[in-house]
Amino acid sequence: MTMFNNIYKNKKVLVTGHTGFKGTWLCLWLEMLGAKVIGYSIDIPTKPSLFELTKPKCVDIRADINDFKKLKSVIKKYKPEIIFHLAAQPLVRLSYEETLNTFNTNVIGTANVLEAVKENKFIKAVVAITTDKVYLNNETGKAFKETDSLGGYDPYSASKAACEIIISSYRDSFFNIKDYGKTHKTLIASARAGNVIGGGDFAKDRLIPDFIKAVLFAKKLEIRSPQAIRPWQHVLEPISGYLMLGANLLNGKKQFATAWNFGPEKKDTKNVEQIVRILCKIFPGAKYTVTKTKQPHEAHYLKLDISKAKKELKWVPRWNINTTLNKIVDWTKSYQQKKDMKKVCVEQIKEFCKTKKC
Template sequence: MKKILVTGSSGLIGSEVCVFFAKQGFAVHGLDNNQRAVFFGEAGDTRWNQQRLQTALPEFAHHELDIRDRAGVQELLKTLRPDVIVHTAAQPSHDRAAQIPFDDFDTNAGGTLNLLEAVRQHCPESPFIHMSTNKVYGDAPNNIALKELDTRWEYDDSTYENGIAESFTIDQSKHSLFGASKVAADVMVQEYGRYFGIPTCCLRGGCLTGPNHSGVELHGFLSYLVKCNLEEREYTVFGYKGKQVRDNIHSLDVARFMWAFYQNPRIGEVYNLGGGKQNSCSILEAFKRIESLGGKPMKYKYVDKNREGDHICYYSDLSKMRSHYPDWDITKSLDDIFSEILISWRERQG
């Protein structure tokens, strides 16, 4: 039986990948130590998701390990020698990174290097799929000419009609410390591919979302927004008139692309993996959607200061992904995403 190692297996993307590859007949090994609870407190706890996987997947093995533990990572890869590695473990918040810079860099950059070197030594033929982020572009997308519409900002430059492509600059911009640590990891993943010939890819995610997200204010925008509406809690909008735009991609479509890459891997590739223009929405538009779906008005306050390095408008150009993997495309619409997140929060809260 083929084996997959998924780091961050109790998180949104990691857990989705575990379930997806299990359905393809893989023995699933999940690496997680619930570090989100350390980063974000009780609201970020993902033990419930670990327990869900252990109950639902008979071929699931949990490994309680921190990716910063270099010796532990080496020993696991030496023993396991998986057929594919999906790396989703990270400190995921650019706000939180400024408060814990060493933890952020040691996790995102150092942890990724630990995994890459272990792969090089013990299973260099196995595809290494890295969950990167669109924050590697820093705030450079804010330099694109924009036009203000009633409910959103939109690109006012035909070059970006379909969104941000992988050729977009990562230089001369403010990234946040989180963005910088993810750039380091992203470039290292590419380098291990090109320098050592290991099949690797970086998936520069937009807003990754879905029903199994433990959304908190500092990470998990859409999940947290829906939770606030359901609990009639006040949501804080940070700047840009609430018209800032994000593209949202369901975790299942992320897992499907990882499966496509595993089946036909490439060396040192980079893909902008988001929902694209079709799944983009502003915060104001998200409020309207959840109010219509959940039947409750959105409570929110506005702070006239944007988050450092935050994007005004960002959605991914999916052209390269569709060109390299024509059998893959978005299958979950924005309506699907909102409905599933709402149902999931209702079930978790009883």
């Protein structure tokens, strides 16, 4: 695979959150690119899990992102040139129950990663993963640009907005692009992706995993917020963005050390019920109801403006919503048939790389 001009070949890459849904896809892609991956995660967040199904080739370290001593020693020992920081408590609803854990893991965890980078000058690039939920959401329905104000109603969104402020503070104070090549050699960027979906997500309280579970166990799906609009995208879309961003940072392109949105095209930003209706067509017989139970607050409109990534990074979404949902269905059928899921994921990555745009 020559994508990314072989920049990841034999590169030592630290991925935090490597045992999670997105982390596993990233590790599989990095393995295909010939990178030497060091993974750092507290545990495997779900059972079953994509990580256990595919076993990406990596040094598999299980430790807490809040164990600063351990994190520093791992970085010192393995000397990665780039870090993709994904470790987080990523669920909005759980953040209402595990509020302090969410703030500790997401906010202090991110500060720990950046502080460890400060102490280890050989790191050339950091891509820190936040979310589309970092924006101050007044529910106007407009698509957020990277320059819009940060905010956060629920603890998860607030924690990720806080991460953005911390990332920008470290960048301004210690890794300022004005001083790049003089006092430091590290470029730091953040990436804000939309609602990521794809094969192998077994998380609780997410629409697609809940739909798949309902199909697998012949149960009726209960959906909440049917009119809530989200920027749905296949997991390979933001992962390709993270890798492109990382490649540019590794190449010393300092103008890329900033914040980036990675979302779908406007036409693919749909509401929850529209997504479920498409899935019900692909899986005839699947049924759903709308829950009547009162739910904790979640944003109603969430749309991302991706013009900056398209124009400057030359990144474009490749799979539209129909292709994305069909890929998830293909993945799920292979899983039901007990196929080799690493092969299935690798094939999907290859297909994704071949698609120009659909």
